[in-house]
Amino acid sequence: MRGSTTLLFDEHSSDFTEYLSYLPEHQRLLCEDTPRRYLLTNNYDAMCLDTDFGKVIIVSEVLRYFLYFMNLATVNFGDVPQDVRQFALIIAVRSLLLTEALDFDLDPRGVVPAKIDARINEMISWQMKFIIGHEYAHHILHHDGGMNLRVSRRQRFSDEDIGEFVGYSRQHAQEFEADLHSINAIEDDTVRFPLLVGGASFLLALYVFEALASEIDPEFAEINTHPPTATRVEKLFEAFPDEPVFFGEENKGVFDYFDSMIDFLISSYRDDPNLFTFYGSVYLGQWRGPVLIDRKDF
Numbered sequence: 001m002r003g004s005t006t007l008l009f010d011e012h013s014s015d016f017t018e019y020l021s022y023l024p025e026h027q028r029l030l031c032e033d034t035p036r037r038y039l040l041t042n043n044y045d046a047m048c049l050d051t052d053f054g055k056v057i058i059v060s061e062v063l064r065y066f067l068y069f070m071n072l073a074t075v076n077f078g079d080v081p082q083d084v085r086q087f088a089l090i091i092a093v094r095s096l097l098l099t100e101a102l103d104f105d106l107d108p109r110g111v112v113p114a115k116i117d118a119r120i121n122e123m124i125s126w127q128m129k130f131i132i133g134h135e136y137a138h139h140i141l142h143h144d145g146g147m148n149l150r151v152s153r154r155q156r157f158s159d160e161d162i163g164e165f166v167g168y169s170r171q172h173a174q175e176f177e178a179d180l181h182s183i184n185a186i187e188d189d190t191v192r193f194p195l196l197v198g199g200a201s202f203l204l205a206l207y208v209f210e211a212l213a214s215e216i217d218p219e220f221a222e223i224n225t226h227p228p229t230a231t232r233v234e235k236l237f238e239a240f241p242d243e244p245v246f247f248g249e250e251n252k253g254v255f256d257y258f259d260s261m262i263d264f265l266i267s268s269y270r271d272d273p274n275l276f277t278f279y280g281s282v283y284l285g286q287w288r289g290p291v292l293i294d295r296k297d298f
């Protein structure tokens with residue numbers, strides 16, 4: 001019975017348990033007992049919440065969908081047609097804008113070849129582990145002193161009131177520290193490298209999203225709680241100068257590449273704002289496959 005279990009069963013909980021297993025023992029012990037899980041929420045944050053029952057780490061499942069389509073759009077998997085990449089990019093940003101219906105399990109938007117699908121999911125798991133490690137790092141590094149508590153009320157792009165929650169307001173320096181610690185805490189090189197690639201590619205995806213979000217709503221930049229994402233990427237590259245992450249030596253050209261995605265999104269938005277703001281589903285161009293009819297096929 002699928003329906004009865006999905007709300008309680010966290011199908012990606014291995015992202016948490018695997019990350020915890022990489023940590024040195026004393027750090028793992030600090031984090032192990034903190035409740036954690038993915039949540040399908042009308043919000044795309046990963047956060048460490050201070051609740052009446054203690055600290056809780058939650059990660060929005062929306063981030064996984066965002067990364068799925070962002071990876072399809074930006075990573076070189078060989079032969080992904082250009083229109084598929086462009087629609088993937090649009091679906092990715094729409095999912096963080098909360099205008100894309102979150103029914104991907106029922107209506108996957110297209111047929112992605114199994115080989116590419118597997119590689120994308122492998123990448124997502126490293127990207128999510130970096131994000132999870134970042135949240136644990138705040139905890140391990142004691143960034144959560146009571147002084148930093150704030151009540152946050154964020155609606156962002158959604159009309160629905162998500163209510164208030166108590167989150168942490170941190171200094172930018174602590175965010176950089178958490179990014180680095182997520183990787184540096186791990187001693188095993190075979191884990192550090194994919195975590196670094198996961199972290200850098202996640203931040204670059206976010207960089208693309210934020211540029212479009214600021215075009216749609218200039219107030220977006222003001223409510224963003226983290227330091228400029230481009231700076232976070234640069235700090236990661238600086239911290240690991242010997243790792244040729246994406247673009248060979250010194251990662252030259254990486255911002256040109258992602259800026260070209262941003263140019264495409266912004267000009268698409270100016271041509272047709274509705275494409276980004278209507279609520280519903282966008283499909284993967286020539287990879288769409290058979291058209292599924294609501295209530296008939298799913």
Ligand SMILES: [Zn+2]
Nearest residue numbers: 134138175178
């Ligand atoms: Zn943070």
